[in-house]
Amino acid sequence: MKYLGAWRWLCAAGLLASAGALHAAEISITDDRGVTVSLPQSPQRIVSVLPSLTETVCELGQCHRLVGVDRYSNYPAMVRKLPQVGGGIDPNIEAIVALKPDVVLMATSSRGVQRLESLGVKVLAMEPRSSTDAQRVMGKLGQLLEVPDAQRIWRAIDAGVSAVAQSLPPGARSLRVYYEVSSGGYAAGTHSFIGEMMTRLGVQNIVEPSLGPFPRVNPEYVVRANPDLIMVGSRNVQGLELRPGWRGIRALREQRLCVFTADESDVLVRPGPRMAEAARLMARCITEKGVR
Structure with missing residues (x-):
């Protein structure tokens, strides 16, 4: 009887330990909406419908967990083989649900967030607009994917940007720059990750901080x-000189215009793992076209 009692105690202790381990495996992340998303364990099936989030998952060494992406997620090359579920702002809800994801990574501005949640799909909504946001997202995804060295990866990215900044000539600091992010006159504001990089590279952004991260500015501005x-x-350069008064702008008059390819633009407008590469592209533009 003594041995039987001991055996029952050991079994009970084992069950309690197992329950504790299962409880410890639960992951809770608070996203950019302030919503806490809880998962029983680190997700193995992930759909990402924001390119910067897709790239961050892969930079963390977890590309193999992706089962679907948006149509704009094209880096690294392996994600191009994955099923596409529409655009990030207006994704194909049925296609996402059919992939049976453990969690969907998407922008806070996406119209699919509430619809997916109403169908019982876990959604983690994050939309980095600044460098600080990008660092925070890297950390949160590291926590979600149980990658302990996420901040080490971020520090390497940040060091890369600093190295590029130090390589620029002093003459760059007097340059006043306008960066047009997309058609319709949407610009990179001072507090956007692009504007912050411009500041780190020593140039002056013509867009006033009060206008926000990505304001739509009037051509006259x-x-x-x-x-x-x-x-x-x-994608956005066509018709630039035809805008009222633009032929007289110093940059166009002196042919100080950098036109980035589609692939280069993808690097520049995504706040994530390739930010050091973005800094190099921007620095090359400043050196070749800006500094005289």
Whole structure:
């Protein structure tokens, strides 16, 4: 009887330990909406519908967990083989649900968040707009994926940007720059991750901080600011000189215009693992077109 009692005690202790281990495996993350999302364990099936989040998952060495992405997620190359579930703002809800994800990573501005949650799908909504946001997202995804060295990866990215900044000539600091992010006159504001990088590289952003991270600016605003250098993607450059008064802007008059390819623009407009590469692209533009 003594041995039987001991055996029962050991079994009970084992069950309690197992329950404790299962409880410890639960993961809770508070996303950019302030919503806490709880999962019983680290997700093995992930759908990402924001390119910067897709790239961050892969940089953390967890690309193999992705089972679907948005149509714009194209890096690294392996994600191009995954099922596409529409755009990030208006994703294909049925296609996402059919993939049976443990969690969906998407922007807070996506119209699919509430619909997916109403169908019982876990959603982690994050939308990095600044460098601080990108660092925080890296940490949260590291926690979600149980990758302990996420901040080490971020420090390497940050060090890469600093190295690029130190390589620029002193003449770069006098440059006044306009960066057009997308068609319709949407610019990179001072407090956006692009604007913050411009500051780190020593140039002056013509967009006033009060206008926000990615404001839509009037063409006349740019004419009045008269930037020394303009940065724009190849998708948005057409008709630039035809805007009222733009032919007289110093940057266009002196041919100080950097036109980034589609692939380069993808690097520049995604706040994540390739930010050091983005700094190099921007620095090359400043050196080749801006500094005289």
